[in-house]
Amino acid sequence: MNVTELKQLVAVGELESFSEVARRFYVSTPTVARAMQRIERCYGVELFVHGKNKVELNEAGRLAVAGARRILREIDASVAEVRAYDRSLRTIDLISCAPAPLWVLAPRVSQRYPDMALTTRVANLEKTREALEAGDCDAAVLPYRPNGEGVVCSHIMDEHLFLCVPRDHALADRDRVSLRDMNGFNFLLGTDLGFWNDVVRKRLPASRFLVQSDEFALAELIRTSTLPCFSTDVSLERRYRDLGENRVNIPITDFEVNVSFWLVARKETADKISRLL
Numbered sequence: 001m002n003v004t005e006l007k008q009l010v011a012v013g014e015l016e017s018f019s020e021v022a023r024r025f026y027v028s029t030p031t032v033a034r035a036m037q038r039i040e041r042c043y044g045v046e047l048f049v050h051g052k053n054k055v056e057l058n059e060a061g062r063l064a065v066a067g068a069r070r071i072l073r074e075i076d077a078s079v080a081e082v083r084a085y086d087r088s089l090r091t092i093d094l095i096s097c098a099p100a101p102l103w104v105l106a107p108r109v110s111q112r113y114p115d116m117a118l119t120t121r122v123a124n125l126e127k128t129r130e131a132l133e134a135g136d137c138d139a140a141v142l143p144y145r146p147n148g149e150g151v152v153c154s155h156i157m158d159e160h161l162f163l164c165v166p167r168d169h170a171l172a173d174r175d176r177v178s179l180r181d182m183n184g185f186n187f188l189l190g191t192d193l194g195f196w197n198d199v200v201r202k203r204l205p206a207s208r209f210l211v212q213s214d215e216f217a218l219a220e221l222i223r224t225s226t227l228p229c230f231s232t233d234v235s236l237e238r239r240y241r242d243l244g245e246n247r248v249n250i251p252i253t254d255f256e257v258n259v260s261f262w263l264v265a266r267k268e269t270a271d272k273i274s275r276l277l
Contacts, residue, residue: 001042003075005035006068009047012036013065016054039064091117092273096141097128098194100234101156101261105141105276112275125195132264139265139273143195146262152270153262154277157234161196161257162249164222164231171228176251179203186210188229190218199256200230215241222247 004025011021018036022029036055040047047061057065092109096102102120109118123131125143132140132151145153163182165172171181184206189197191213201209210227212218222229223244231249235241243249252258265273 001039003072005039006072008032008035009039009068010065010072012048012055013057013062016056018055090115091119092139093119093137094139094141095121095123095128095131095137096194096261097123097125097143098141098159098196098259098261099192100159100232101141101263103234103238103240104157105263108276122192122194124198128194132266135266135269138269139263139276141261142264143259143261145260146264150267151264152267152277153264156261156263158258158260160233160259161252162231162233162236163228163252164243164247164249165228166226166246167248169226169228171250172248174250176253179252179254179257182228182252183207185228188212188218188221188225188227190215196230196257203254203256 008021008025011024012018012032015021015024018032019029022032025032036048043060043064045060047057047064049056049058092113094102094105094109096105099122102122106118106120109116128140128142131137132142141156142153145155163171163177171177171185174181179200183204185204186208187200187204187210189200189209189211191197191211200207210221212221219241221227223242229243231241231243236249263273263276265277270277
């Protein structure tokens with residue numbers, strides 16, 4: 001039996017007609033009939049009850065169809081596993097607890113691994129740690145240097161969070177602010193911020209957040225709204241978003257939002273991304 005014959009056997013169980021199966025597989029009805037005869041010879045038992053206008057499975061036939069379905073699922077799973085493994089050999093998969101480190105790492109991967117594809121994702125801190133520990137990525141970006149054995153790490157960059165407010169805002173004349181100063185104000189907030197989202201929501205419990213998943217809509221609101229938002233020194237330097245001329249960016253002093261990012265890989269997979277470490 002081959003894969004095509006197993007698929008045709010399953011189709012006979014669904015359609016109860018050799019001619020209908022032939023139409024589905026773009027072959028002749030006698031071709032399907034011969035294939036079913038070969039399958040019966042392989043099993044050594046009769047599998048079908050032939051009627052005038054249809055073919056029904058007997059009890060042995062129904063068991064054979066169930067086995068064929070199971071074999072086809074296993075074949076599909078094996079093919080998917082091999083393809084995924086081959087893809088992993090040609091792809092670097094990075095997960096980051098914040099978006100900005102990926103802005104730095106993406107061009108490095110392109111330069112140092114020109115023949116490799118890159119996949120990236122941003123997650124909160126817990127999911128980033130879990131992906132690293134479970135081996136669901138080649139490397140992870142964390143906002144600290146991990147202690148302990150079993151990992152290799154390299155400093156990527158530092159990033160500092162800023163409060164971004166209109167020039168007539170109550171906090172606009174400050175040289176620096178704390179999260180305590182900001183608590184109670186309402187904010188514009190984007191998505192896919194990683195651990196930044198958790199930090200500001202935890203430290204600003206009295207504030208509300210108008211969340212925008214569309215980057216264009218968020219940028220328009222920042223330019224036209226009086227609501228505060230957040231920026232970072234990295235996003236400002238790279239001109240990641242047009243904040244307009246009527247806003248000021250004020251450094252936030254709390255240690256949680258002044259972060260050093262580290263690229264971390266497990267020792268057993270570090271060779272794959274050694275040029276990044």
